[in-house]
Amino acid sequence: MVHPTVTGEAERLRQRRFVGVMLAAPFLAAGAAVTLVTSSLGAAVTIAAIFAAFGLGWFEALLVAATGRMAVAGRTSIMLGGLALAAAIAAAGGLASPVALLAVALPVEAWWIAGSKRAALSGALTACAAILLQPLAGDLLPLGTVGIAPWHWLLPLAWALTLLPRAGALANTVVRAPAQPASDRLEDVIDAVVLRASPQGEVLDASIKSRSILKLAPELLLGAGLFDRVHLSDRVAYLTALADMRGGAPKRRLDLRIRLPRAGSGSVDNFRPFNLELIGGEADRDVMTLVLRENDDVAALREELVEARETAATAEVAKGRFLAVVSHELRTPLNAIIGFSDMLLHEMFGGFKDPRQKEYVGLVRESGQHLLSVVTSILDVSRIEAGAYATEMEPFRFVEAVDMCRSMMRPLAEAKSIMLATQISADTGEINADRRAVQQILINLVSNAVKFTPDGGSVVIGAKRVGSRLHFWVSDTGIGIAEEDFANLGKPFTQIQNDYTRRFEGSGLGLSLVKGLVELHEGSMSIESAPGEGTTVTIGLPVNGPKRRPGAASSDVLAMPATKPKGEKDGERNGSLRKTA
Numbered sequence: 001m002v003h004p005t006v007t008g009e010a011e012r013l014r015q016r017r018f019v020g021v022m023l024a025a026p027f028l029a030a031g032a033a034v035t036l037v038t039s040s041l042g043a044a045v046t047i048a049a050i051f052a053a054f055g056l057g058w059f060e061a062l063l064v065a066a067t068g069r070m071a072v073a074g075r076t077s078i079m080l081g082g083l084a085l086a087a088a089i090a091a092a093g094g095l096a097s098p099v100a101l102l103a104v105a106l107p108v109e110a111w112w113i114a115g116s117k118r119a120a121l122s123g124a125l126t127a128c129a130a131i132l133l134q135p136l137a138g139d140l141l142p143l144g145t146v147g148i149a150p151w152h153w154l155l156p157l158a159w160a161l162t163l164l165p166r167a168g169a170l171a172n173t174v175v176r177a178p179a180q181p182a183s184d185r186l187e188d189v190i191d192a193v194v195l196r197a198s199p200q201g202e203v204l205d206a207s208i209k210s211r212s213i214l215k216l217a218p219e220l221l222l223g224a225g226l227f228d229r230v231h232l233s234d235r236v237a238y239l240t241a242l243a244d245m246r247g248g249a250p251k252r253r254l255d256l257r258i259r260l261p262r263a264g265s266g267s268v269d270n271f272r273p274f275n276l277e278l279i280g281g282e283a284d285r286d287v288m289t290l291v292l293r294e295n296d297d298v299a300a301l302r303e304e305l306v307e308a309r310e311t312a313a314t315a316e317v318a319k320g321r322f323l324a325v326v327s328h329e330l331r332t333p334l335n336a337i338i339g340f341s342d343m344l345l346h347e348m349f350g351g352f353k354d355p356r357q358k359e360y361v362g363l364v365r366e367s368g369q370h371l372l373s374v375v376t377s378i379l380d381v382s383r384i385e386a387g388a389y390a391t392e393m394e395p396f397r398f399v400e401a402v403d404m405c406r407s408m409m410r411p412l413a414e415a416k417s418i419m420l421a422t423q424i425s426a427d428t429g430e431i432n433a434d435r436r437a438v439q440q441i442l443i444n445l446v447s448n449a450v451k452f453t454p455d456g457g458s459v460v461i462g463a464k465r466v467g468s469r470l471h472f473w474v475s476d477t478g479i480g481i482a483e484e485d486f487a488n489l490g491k492p493f494t495q496i497q498n499d500y501t502r503r504f505e506g507s508g509l510g511l512s513l514v515k516g517l518v519e520l521h522e523g524s525m526s527i528e529s530a531p532g533e534g535t536t537v538t539i540g541l542p543v544n545g546p547k548r549r550p551g552a553a554s555s556d557v558l559a560m561p562a563t564k565p566k567g568e569k570d571g572e573r574n575g576s577l578r579k580t581a
């Protein structure tokens with residue numbers, strides 16, 4: 001019942017003894033009331049005296065237990081003890097009664113609690129004052145004629161019996177009183193909580209360091225107190241370590257989380273990381289030592305993680321604001337540039353005096369359209385990453401999306417003499433998906449295929465239905481992809497660089513946007529390529545649409561994991577790679 005804020009061992013001992021005396025003293029007072037007062041003052045006064053004794057004594061004990069301060073309570077209790085002693089002697093018939101021997105109890109109990117000569121002297125002076133005041137108490141109490149009876153010996157004998165179990169502690173107090181040498185025990189040397197436990201894990205003893213490290217009184221860790229505070233997911237490792245120790249292991253070490261008292265009402269996660277070392281006893285095999293230390297490394301990592309999350313959240317807000325500015329400040333003037341360039345190219349206000357003027361206006365228009373497509377792709381990728389890309393699922397014939405893509409990409413393919421062909425299976429039918437997203441996937445894949453295919457090559461768009469999924473692919477006879485470049489595929493603003501691809505413009509957003517759109521549809525994506533042998537990108541989408549609720553969007557874009565060369569995987573020719581996302 002000692003308050004947890006009291007950390008000094010000597011002060012805790014004083015408060016523990018004070019609380020014990022205050023809890024036990026009312027029983028002796030109640031016995032005195034029944035023995036001495038009932039016959040002269042009646043049952044009502046006796047019951048009132050008993051209630052007063054228990055109320056005052058236990059109030060003093062609870063006051064010290066709740067506050068950890070016993071200065072005022074100590075002075076009050078010794079004064080009340082003196083008054084009670086004076087009343088008891090007067091009620092017993094005066095100093096000739098054996099009850100007067102209880103005067104010895106005040107200095108003895110004061111010395112027992114405080115362990116000092118000053119406290120014993122204070123108790124002796126209070127007892128002398130009680131003896132001197134007892135005639136006055138006899139005059140104030142209507143006791144009538146009081147006779148000395150043999151049973152008055154019961155009261156001093158009852159108090160004397162309480163000294164028997166305390167005899168050993170009294171002797172130790174005398175020995176310890178002169179000096180308190182510095183301790184060299186393990187518990188006081190290391191900055192850790194040292195516990196003694198049975199082979200079954202029941203804590204038998206805990207060091208005082210638990211108050212500063214765990215913010216817990218040692219008594220709260222006894223028995224199963226430690227196990228009850230171990231995090232649920234760490235209990236298996238803890239029990240396994242105990243089993244190993246019972247099996248004869250000399251030492252075990254593990255990391256675990258301990259539940260500490262909550263710092264406040266707003267604290268949610270009150271588990272802290274600790275290192276626990278279990279050491280077997282050499283002399284006593286039935287007792288092992290547990291050393292519990294704070295895991296500062298894990299705690300520091302947790303703090304860094306919290307800071308990183310806050311930084312990432314701030315960066316996400318800043319990125320959103322930046323993209324909003326980009327959308328307004330770039331797209332608006334770009335639309336004007338493209339529109340007026342079209343008007344000039346159509347010579348709506350007269351012809352050009354020099355043919356080079358028309359050529360330059362055409363370059364301005366193409367550059368504006370390219371920059372507008374880059375800005376649009378950036379915004380689309382950001383919406384997908386933020387989970388704000390709105391999809392509208394509708395059934396449509398997949399071949400219609402292919403025809404639209406071919407009509408858009410045909411001029412680009414013809415400029416490089418590239419054959420743009422299709423291999424659409426007859427059972428392709430309809431698919432329930434976002435039409436705009438599927439068309440964007442096809443356009444980006446075909447655009448990349450045409451861009452990285454040399455003049456005179458071929459690009460094929462194929463599709464077939466496999467069960468409940470529609471598989472479509474875009475294959476080319478282009479430069480292919482080297483094994484070391486697969487790790488960078490699909491990263492925004494990253495383009496595979498070599499002597500050939502550096503001749504082409506591009507923001508590196510096409511494949512990243514495709515990955516995000518495929519993920520929104522709960523689809524799959526795989527890439528098979530080898531240097532100089534072309535590339536095939538295969539997309540698999542559910543025919544009936546994604547299973548998530550309509551309108552839901554993916555909260556992130558999954559990165560494609562790196563894989564081994566296909567030739568090493570299934571025995572095919574070396575250099576061919578397959579990658580699945």
